[in-house]
């Protein structure tokens with residue numbers, strides 16, 4: 349996986365998927381099938397804005413592979429959403445579901461928009477319009493959306509309500525990450541961070557670092573990053589750096605996480621309240637034990653990989669490290685827990701939510717957390733063992749574990 353650096357997330361994903369399939373003994377046809385989503389829907393969503401004018405938004409829903417079962421994955425609201433990104437994100441969802449052994453393939457959606465500049469009612473109309481536009485392609489046994497960047501349980505509630513209206517029956521299993529009173533699962537809101545915390549524990553065990561001694565740096569203070577900061581702080585680690593889109597905060601003695609959690613806004617922004625900030629690039633290269641990118645893609649690159657001082661990188665974000673940077677940090681002996689493993693807590697608890705919706709019987713938070721822990725640790729052990737026995741980096745190992753089930757299911761269905 350060496351060579352010149354690409355920030356094209358789809359291309360990078362395709363390179364590793366191909367490498368994983370070849371190592372597992374699959375040939376050109378399987379590579380051809382799995383390197384792209386089987387379906388991509390592009391939609392235009394007219395939305396009546398508060399000023400009375402209509403604005404047309406562009407959206408996507410990609411379904412990578414449905415040999416194992418319905419596709420599953422979040423919907424992102426962000427100005428930089430694009431086709432290649434949504435496709436890559438859907439492939440990563442397949443890999444997450446494969447590693448966790450969920451009965452799903454991967455899907456992902458996105459709308460090009462900036463929710464920070466939209467009113468509550470405009471966001472509602474956009475969310476409902478998106479569901480109307482994709483309703484033929486999605487559903488509880490077809491493709492099940494969920495939250496991702498700048499979408500939350502309120503957006504899921506509107507989407508569930510719109511789908512239920514279209515189908516003319518209550519359909520909580522259409523979407524996950526809902527508010528608890530609408531059939532959401534205990535623990536889904538915190539699940540991504542909870543899963544990342546479990547991965548940090550496992551990685552620290554391998555590196556012989558105790559939680560009380562750990563200095564943690566987290567990029568991004570939204571759903572994934574802020575709850576992770578809370579869990580790390582509660583577990584006794586020192587969170588010395590956090591950031592958001594505007595900048596970063598650093599305190600070598602540890603930041604006041606409770607204060608920051610209290611003051612952050614619903615988009616995970618908090619650094620604008622402080623005068624003394626550092627840049628996101630400075631944050632990533634701070635002297636620490638654990639570095640968690642929990643924001644967006646392409647943050648750890650060949651520009652900064654050789655300056656990273658962390659002993660462990662745990663990817664809460666999707667695609668935060670380029671392939672070239674993966675090579676550099678691996679060669680430097682940094683243990684990297686890749687996104688398709690580390691950030692799978694969200695989809696695992698989404699699966700629990702869907703199961704609970706289907707059976708109409710709901711579990712306690714302790715039950716959810718225990719089941720999540722077991723599945724995350726099993727995934728970690730499988731990936732780590734593949735990394736050791738096949739002498740491949742952790743990302744390739746994770747892809748090898750993640751791609752197996754869908755390749756086998758595709759073969760057994762007679763597709764290849």
Ligand SMILES: NC(=O)C1=CN([C@@H]2O[C@H](COP(=O)(O)OP(=O)(O)OC[C@H]3O[C@@H](n4cnc5c(N)ncnc54)[C@H](O)[C@@H]3O)[C@@H](O)[C@H]2O)C=CC1
Nearest residue numbers: 497498568569570571572592593616642643665666691694
């Ligand atoms: N929410 C979920 O259940 C899951 C999220 N993820 C991934 O975790 C990452 C974060 O997602 P969420 O926390 O849900 O999003 P969010 O929208 O709640 O928070 C994003 C955070 O990243 C910051 N940010 C945005 N652009 C940035 C930039 N250029 N530089 C530095 N910081 C920036 C924002 O200010 C905010 O603090 C994404 O990659 C997402 O795909 C992965 C699995 C599940």
Ligand SMILES: O=C(O)CCC(=O)C(=O)O
Nearest residue numbers: 421422494496694695698
């Ligand atoms: O909860 C889910 O179904 C998907 C979460 C997601 O979009 C992700 O893991 O990137």
